[in-house]
Amino acid sequence: MPITTSDHPPLPLPLPQLPEWAAFVAAAKAASIRVNDLRLVTAAGLQLDLSGQSQSPAMSACAKALLNTRHFDSLRTQLLAGQVANATENRAAWHTALREPAPIDEVAAERRRMNEFVRLADSERRWRNIVHIGIGGSDWGVRLAVSAFGYQGMWRNVRFVANIDGHAIAGGLAGLDPRDTLIVLASKSFTTAETLQNGQRAVEWLRAAGVANPMGQVVAITARPEVARAWGVPDAHIFKLWDWVGGRFSVWSSVSLTTSLAVGSEVVAGMLAGAAAMDAHFAQAPAAENAPIQMAMAGIVNRSVLGYGSLNIAPYDFRLANLVPYIQQLEMESLGKSTGLDGQPASVPTGPAVWGMPGTDAQHTFFQWLHQGSDGAPVDFIVCQEAEHDWPEHHKSLLANCLAQREALLRGKTYETALDECVAEGMPMDRARWLARHRVHTGGRPSNLIVLPSLTPYTLGSLLALYEHKVFVQAVVWGINPFDQWGVEYGKVLAKGIMKELSADNAAENRASHHDASTAHWVKAFAKSLGV
Numbered sequence: 193m194p195i196t197t198s199d200h201p202p203l204p205l206p207l208p209q210l211p212e213w214a215a216f217v218a219a220a221k222a223a224s225i226r227v228n229d230l231r232l233v234t235a236a237g238l239q240l241d242l243s244g245q246s247q248s249p250a251m252s253a254c255a256k257a258l259l260n261t262r263h264f265d266s267l268r269t270q271l272l273a274g275q276v277a278n279a280t281e282n283r284a285a286w287h288t289a290l291r292e293p294a295p296i297d298e299v300a301a302e303r304r305r306m307n308e309f310v311r312l313a314d315s316e317r318r319w320r321n322i323v324h325i326g327i328g329g330s331d332w333g334v335r336l337a338v339s340a341f342g343y344q345g346m347w348r349n350v351r352f353v354a355n356i357d358g359h360a361i362a363g364g365l366a367g368l369d370p371r372d373t374l375i376v377l378a379s380k381s382f383t384t385a386e387t388l389q390n391g392q393r394a395v396e397w398l399r400a401a402g403v404a405n406p407m408g409q410v411v412a413i414t415a416r417p418e419v420a421r422a423w424g425v426p427d428a429h430i431f432k433l434w435d436w437v438g439g440r441f442s443v444w445s446s447v448s449l450t451t452s453l454a455v456g457s458e459v460v461a462g463m464l465a466g467a468a469a470m471d472a473h474f475a476q477a478p479a480a481e482n483a484p485i486q487m488a489m490a491g492i493v494n495r496s497v498l499g500y501g502s503l504n505i506a507p508y509d510f511r512l513a514n515l516v517p518y519i520q521q522l523e524m525e526s527l528g529k530s531t532g533l534d535g536q537p538a539s540v541p542t543g544p545a546v547w548g549m550p551g552t553d554a555q556h557t558f559f560q561w562l563h564q565g566s567d568g569a570p571v572d573f574i575v576c577q578e579a580e581h582d583w584p585e586h587h588k589s590l591l592a593n594c595l596a597q598r599e600a601l602l603r604g605k606t607y608e609t610a611l612d613e614c615v616a617e618g619m620p621m622d623r624a625r626w627l628a629r630h631r632v633h634t635g636g637r638p639s640n641l642i643v644l645p646s647l648t649p650y651t652l653g654s655l656l657a658l659y660e661h662k663v664f665v666q667a668v669v670w671g672i673n674p675f676d677q678w679g680v681e682y683g684k685v686l687a688k689g690i691m692k693e694l695s696a697d698n699a700a701e702n703r704a705s706h707h708d709a710s711t712a713h714w715v716k717a718f719a720k721s722l723g724v
């Protein structure tokens with residue numbers, strides 16, 4: 193069990209009240225991207241190149257002072273020791289305990305149960321089909337690992353169903369043999385409407401196919417085993433996670449049962465080891481060489497000093513397509529807050545919108561906006577030095593594209609260079625002057641380059657933990673709680689109310705009385721089309 197304590201550092205003051213913040217902002221404004229200075233940090237098998245970020249010795253000194261005044265060291269210690277880090281829900285956020293090389297007994301016991309379940313299923317060649325039902329943190333991490341390591345195909349068919357849209361579960365079950373299908377329900381709370389409704393449909397599908405014991409083909413992973421039990425899942429099929437593991441951090445728990453069934457328990461073990469190595473780096477490396485800290489401070493400059501509203505994630509690796517939504521949830525559910533821990537409005541812009549797509553697809557989709565749009569966005573380029581396929585020409589092109597896009601964003605192209613090019617192409621001078629303006633790249637657009645030696649479970653685990661810790665550092669500086677998600681909860685409550693209004697047993701005259709005009713209109717219209 194995590195240790196709890198009321199021994200918190202004082203509530204963080206709004207940033208503008210801190211001289212350390214004013215000094216950091218001034219230093220960041222005076223700093224610049226120094227294209228001729230290489231700035232590399234190595235961490236847990238990854239190389240983080242920060243050369244594309246503003247830097248100066250003054251900025252580093254001010255960052256250190258800012259972290260000190262935010263009690264960063266003691267907050268990091270509390271986080272890693274499983275003390276209360278999530279103040280608004282009064283609980284720990286102890287996902288790091290799940291990847292400790294020598295985990296606490298209850299974690300080790302659950303992992304043994306999971307591995308044994310997989311070993312047995314594999315030795316009996318059971319469960320040709322797996323339907324993993326879960327959403328958000330109960331989905332993205334597993335999807336990411338399975339697509340990263342199972343992209344060449346797996347002997348099991350693995351389907352993911354998250355969305356409440358009935359087409360998702362219809363497609364998820366279509367064509368599968370119900371007798372050899374395992375339904376994995378992943379839900380920390382076991383109250384999530386999407387997961388329970390989709391789970392219900394899957395059980396009905398098993399029953400309709402004449403499966404004698406449908407619940408014998410259902411597995412649940414949850415922090416509320418009693419609710420799963422009441423739902424009918426047999427004890428032997430309930431795998432536990434804990435209240436002190438946030439939903440968006442649950443990839444490190446038995447939620448990864450599906451990963452093990454799909455691509456092997458050794459993949460899960462490798463991811464845990466990589467994440468543990470990043471945890472150790474985060475805990476021990478001095479600030480100037482600490483990858484999560486350095487990445488976090490660069491992100492704070494980009495968001496809160498330079499005013500960039502978004503962060504683009506560009507994995508130059510087809511296998512990492514699902515990294516984008518994974519990081520989206522991690523960053524935006526964690527940092528999408530505008531109330532500080534002191535209960536006052538956060539006084540500087542906090543977490544950016546996160547978006548992206550693997551390169552090189554992204555180059556043909558939205559990179560034009562990154563290069564020449566009026567806003568631009570910092571970009572995290574992520575690439576593997578070695579590829580696993582047999583076509584070195586492809587990998588050479590991928591690497592070249594990644595470096596080229598980053599360099600173009602960094603260095604830009606001046607009017608003079610563009611004009612010289614136009615003239616060299618033989619254009620008349622008038623046209624050359626006019627066209628050159630269209631070919632100018634502002635440049636100076638910030639980026640990170642994260643280089644993995646190759647994509648392995650270890651490096652993927654390390655990469656995910658890098659982002660987790662970066663998010664934590666940013667939350668400490670911004671003075672917000674990265675571990676709650678009250679905004680999402682509010683939408684869930686409203687949806688429940690509207691569900692009732694769309695139900696036949698609700699009196700029509702009570703319907704929609706408290707809504708805004710538009711919602712009221714559509715509740716009535718949809719009730720009509722639903723025949724209510």
Ligand code: F6P
Binds near residue numbers: 328330439677
């Ligand atoms: O999106 C809100 C959220 O609570 C996430 O934090 C979580 O990952 C997801 O819903 C699913 O929750 P659960 O695992 O409890 O079904």
